[in-house]
Amino acid sequence: MWDSATVNMLVENTWITLYMTLVSTLIAYAIGLPLGVILVVSAPGGLKPGAFVYKVLDFVVNIVRSVPFLILLIAIMPLTKLIVGKSYGPAATIVPLALAAAPFVARLVESSLLEVNHGVIEAAQSMGAGLFTIIFKVLLAEARTSLIVGVTIALGTILGYSAMAGVVGGGGLGNIAIQYGYYRNNLEILFVTVILLVLLVQILQMLGTRLSKKLDKRITG
């Protein structure tokens, strides 16, 4: 049962899952990080309250988060085709993955930034720091541990979503688990793919925790 074809399939799909997860998370952060910052800054009581901007963004984030991922995946296939050139395959799955994750990331970022000690922000303001200085040198810098923890959460979540990539021919470990483990009742493959997925999440989690500990200002030494 463990012939070279099966082993190759598992190795290849592990790479596909990693590829989809990492690239999607990167793009999700490229969109979600600025979104989260704007949400915090424009909120009532924020650094630069802007009721209209806040309301619109808040609404958009809520709406996109409410759409079940599988439906989003299929609904934006024309957009995927426009961006990637194909509506199927691992690269094509990245588009809906990133788009679905971006609002989630925005909320994670928002939550991290809201934790920042107000005293530090006020101190910076009283020293005459401009908006962007505060955003980069105070908000994001102070929140960086929390932000990195958020990255690990996002990675785990996106990896979970990527299991549905198989619907559009995206491949990946989740798809193997469903196709062989579930449809074909091959419990050995199901077991192995689950173990591989757990390992992947554990490694990413570990790296994230290590990095956040290193950068944590609160824990000395």
Next chain:
Amino acid sequence: MKKFLSLVLTAVLASGLLTACGSKESTAQPEAETSDNAQTEDAAAADAADNAQAEDAAQADTADASQEEQNAGELQVITVAATAVPHAEILEAAKPILAQKGYDLQVTVFDDYVQPNNVVEEGDIDANYFQHIPYLDSFNEERGTHLVNAGGIHYEPFGIYAGTESDLTNVPEGADVAVPNDTTNEARALLLLQDNGLLKLKADAGINATINDIEENPYKINFVEMEAAQVPKVLSEVAFAVINGNYALDAGLNAQTDALATETSDSLAAQTYVNVIAVKEGNENSDAVKALVEVLKSDEIKKFIEDTYQGAVVPFE
């Protein structure tokens, strides 16, 4: 006030759950499609499109049935469990013919693939019409039932459809070919591709073949596996797509005229995936069942099938 509201909410939710459990004929779609037996892809495909239709048909059928009981005093009743499309439709077409022969055909529509076998095994219903032989065999094996094939009626052919390429003998290297990803459908697709010279499977691959069983891939084709229902949607982007008969119909493709190649009616696939009338062991020689099979295989019904489904459903010889 809060307590009252939460009580009301709980009551509403609970009653919602109970009404959902109450309708026996609308068991969850995913449950049916992901049963751990080999699937009847024809039924699955049809159901995905016709869930609402099935429920309407079920209500209509039970209404008709009670009517029939009053009128058909002298006719012998035969009960059949079937999926909605095309099985129940074909049965409805056979009903008047059977009435002339002295039988009152009562059809009950189900939209899962376990119940129709269970009710026949338990003797509540005389026969069912929704599955092919591999599914029947594995159902018997896994659940210890004693259902037999009383006659093969039709099959729903797979077809290879042209996407960006249209010549099966001249395939560009590394081309993408879309195939369904579930057990029976994927194997059927690969077997059809093998019959048309695009690949060679290992000798023992059989009807559960997957892309891991491909021995020779001369054009280095990249097989894109996806949900059977999705395959027609990517037709314009891939070189070729191998599509189920009924999904092709839904996508406006005709298996007879649009496909580059289909399973021929004398092929192994047709004989294997023929949809059969199944009965409990011992009933296959009863007069009623024999009459049912005879009518379903009659020229009249053959013509009905050909006219209605235009190649997506093919009568079995």
